[in-house]
Amino acid sequence: MKAPLPLLGALLFLCAGASYAADCSKAATQAEMNACASQTLTQNDSDLNATYLAYREKLSKAQQNQLREVQLAWLKYRDLSCRFESSASAGGSAATLALQTCLADKTRQRADELKALAGCQEGDLNCVR
Template identity: 40%
Template sequence: MMPRTIATVVLLLAPLPAAAQPANCANAVSQADMTACAAAGRSNADLRLNQSYARLRKGLSAGGQERLKASQRAWIAFRDLECQFRSNGADGGSAAPMVAATCAADLSRARTADLDRLGKCAEGDLSCPR
């Protein structure tokens, strides 16, 4: 009985990695594929943003870390609201998730560049966080 259960679970889960992978994004035609590609782009941008945030945070004082955390939380709220605004033309349509994910990825990449720049400030630059 146990081997049959394991085999069933393996067979049911086997298609999941393939289903989770978006189609060739350069040639995506269907809305489902374009949405999957946009979601993957957002996930990648979020991952890079989190890495940049962690790198910057390591070099800050305790006070700087608290300010960065507050700033990042406010920025995330801004990003989410901004993307709701930017994607309102697609509300209710099948493209809405793609438009929102693309917006979030674009804004996250810009924020990542800002955090990376702040992490490379020259010593003595008073406009840089410490």
């Protein structure tokens, strides 16, 4: 079955836009900056998930449950905090950029926190192994 010509054109346009947005050093329009912020958030979220899962594997069942509770609370904190921090731009053209930048930054910070916990030294009283 052949795809309708307008559908193919739309798909090609979307693919071309996505590949251009990948070069965030040249993002000039609000849409391009939003796409780059989204891309950064997606990457940071992926890194956080991988770090979380790797760290979780090292923990006892009880610690895994605690970590899950902490992570769920952290997600709620991150989302509420970023909504507040970006509220000055609410309704404006930069609102998405402000929110996604905040989310990406806090997500990167959380991944770094979990990496530090996963790599802490034996004997460290704040070390959960």
